[in-house]
Amino acid sequence: MCKTINSHFINGAWVQESKPAALYLKNPATGLDNITLMLASHELAETAIQSAHDAIPTWQQYSSNERAEFINNIVIELKKRRTPLIDSIVNELGCPREFTTEVQVDDPIDAFEQHVQWTKDIQHEQVIDENLTIYKEAIGVCSIITPWNYPLHQLIAKVAPALAAGCTMVVKPSEFTPTSALLLTQAIEAANLPKGVFNLVIGSGRDVGPVLTTHPLVKCISFIGSTAVGKHIQSVAAGSVKRVLLELGGKSPYLICPTTQLESAINLGIEDVMANSGQTCVALTRMFIHESQFEQAKQLAKQSASSLSVGDPDTKDTFMGPVINQNQLDNISSAVERAKNEGAEIIYGGNRIDQTGYYYQPTVITNLPHDAQLAQQEIFGPVLVLFKYKTIDEAIQLCNDTPYGLSARVWSDDTEQSKKLARKIDAGQVYINGAFWHNAAPFGGYKESGNGRELGPSAIEEFFEIKSIIV
Incomplete structure (x- = not known):
């Protein structure tokens, strides 16, 4: 009614x-x-x-x-x-x-x-x-x-x-x-x-x-x-x-160092972006993975995204519901279609879900230039872009190569290394490994x-x- x-x-x-x-x-x-x-x-x-x-x-x-x-x-x-x-x-x-x-x-x-x-x-x-x-x-x-x-x-x-x-x-x-x-x-x-x-x-x-x-x-x-x-x-x-x-706005980076816990790191990144149907300003929508683990990461990301339950928000165990309205759905779809035309590889998803309501698939993309629009602009949807890097210095440069600086995450088997890398990222909040939101932590951004x-x-x-x- x-x-x-x-x-x-x-x-x-x-x-x-x-x-x-x-x-x-x-x-x-x-x-x-x-x-x-x-x-x-x-x-x-x-x-x-x-x-x-x-x-x-x-x-x-x-x-x-x-x-x-x-x-x-x-x-x-x-x-x-x-x-x-x-x-x-x-x-x-x-x-x-x-x-x-x-x-x-x-x-x-x-x-x-x-x-x-x-x-x-x-x-x-x-x-x-x-x-x-x-x-x-x-x-x-x-x-x-x-x-x-x-x-x-x-x-x-x-x-x-x-x-x-x-x-x-x-x-x-x-x-x-x-x-x-x-x-x-x-x-x-x-x-x-x-x-x-x-x-x-x-x-x-x-x-x-x-x-x-x-x-x-x-x-x-x-x-x-x-x-x-x-x-x-x-x-x-x-x-x-x-x-x-x-x-x-935000276009937050997730830097994954070479790790023995790659599956856990990838699962965390997928769930972070897809929660609330991607409509989160701090979502870690840019994931950076070392070249030695990149192909494995692609498979893990596909596996993780495909495992998420998408549907009625009142159904038990639903992880991802719809986006808020038709306009938001159209904007997400247009952004992904533009990325496809730019040569992006769709690892998983990339389409609307044909059912009643405003549903879009959990989507994982790679093979996109870092200066592409989808890699630089917040679209407020369940879309994650994977990038590979060779060196940590290159990874930090890519993390900071954005007009935004709201949030970030660093994953490493060495917590002290993570803390040092966190200090180099331009963001108001940086999470280490599996750390989550803290209501006493000042929240806000750098840059735009x-x-x-x-x-x-x-x-x-x-x-x-x-x-x-x-x-």
């Missing part, structure tokens, strides 16, 4: 858009109508910004410990909504239920909970000597704009540190996955956060984006999305010299992958102004 959503949250109350434009969303697994979304207007966004501005004196009078208690109460309310959060992401994103439960819901709730202690630990005043005291003050109203691929996690990665710092905010989640944002808002409402501290508008970037990125009362923009849009936001925000925090950091205590620092008082 298709449901209608016309709910926005401003100044502590739910409001409806009086003359909305409608967006029709389909269930990615079935292609059937799922949600009719009534989008917010730029006028509603302006009202939300004013609400956030008016709430600054109230919110900033609370101590760090008091803000930590509010955050803890939000966590309690989120846990009560765990099941509907899981259901919403499965239905709107097509993400398999097991992955959704562990990665899309439980992990972000854990990240929010860790902010309780990090908020308590904030020191707003630092006495350097009898002549100098340094203060940290909340920057003010923040526009928080997040994407659809990890809808709850990427909301929490920005909302939690902004609240901890004492900022107020207007949040615009992706209009393609709105329900998890509504559930988060319900949790915030139930936690009795002061009115106006958190405001939610669900609208298109075209309609509400210009307001959120140029309004004079907005002092900070925190955005996750494509590099092209991030560059635009940085440009328009420059007119009023706003702080701009950007987590943008953005600036600023999310998660960990350092993320809270992004939302402060620093004031020095010299006597």
Whole structure:
């Protein structure tokens, strides 16, 4: 059954858009109508910004410990909504239920909970000597704009540190996955956060984006999305010299040194790229293998990709569901067809799956020049490209031969060697062997992958102004 959503949250109350434009969303697994979304207007966004501005004196009078208690109460309310959060992401994103439960819901709730202690630990005043005291003050109203691929996690990665710092905010989640944002808002409402501290508008970037990125009362923009849009936001925000925090695209490298554990290394790389149907900004979509093990790696990659279960996200043991919509499916298909025309060898996959919904095969490609478009540009799909190298120096050069620098992984039988190689790769995070995501690790990118950091205590620092008082 298709449901209608016309709910926005401003100044502590739910409001409806009086003359909305409608967006029709389909269930990615079935292609059937799922949600009719009534989008917010730029006028509603302006009202939300004013609400956030008016709430600054109230919110900033609370101590760090008091803000930590509010955050803890939000966590309690989120846990009560765990099941509907899981259901919403499965239905709107097509993400398999097991992955959704562990990665899309439980992990972000854990990240929010860790902010309780990090908020308590904030020191707003630092006495350097009898002549100098340094203060940290909340920057003010923040526009928080997040994407659809990890809808709850990427909301929490920005909302939690902004609240901890004492900022107020207007949040615009992706209009393609709105329900998890509504559930988060319900949790915030139930936690009795002061009115106006958190405001939610669900609208298109075209309609509400210009307001959120140029309004004079907005002092900070925190955005996750494509590099092209991030560059635009940085440009328009420059007119009023706003702080701009950007987590943008990635084309992350996976460097595999000659190893006695090649099968484990390859399986990890395949699963990393194919999880969430490849719709992950940190996916290790470029795999580099030493020439002595390259042919073996090709066979292992084919074996691993072919073993993945693709289908209904509600079917037990499904590893990979659909991509989010027809447009995404078309973009992935076009990118792979272009690579085929450039002479790429398709080791496995390379085609749409002929069934109801937006499904694409797990795809592994080789024999592609490193400057080819598919090797350089993020396509947000289940597509991995294999490259061979002769020397470690050549491998490092290839790893860094990209405009992006979001994430990377190094696999070696020698952990100390891995650490040394990790230091040479231009990326905000580098994983060693089988290491996985850590919610206390600052997350963000080098180069065109953005600036600023999310998660960990350092993320809270992004939302402060620093004031020095010299006597």
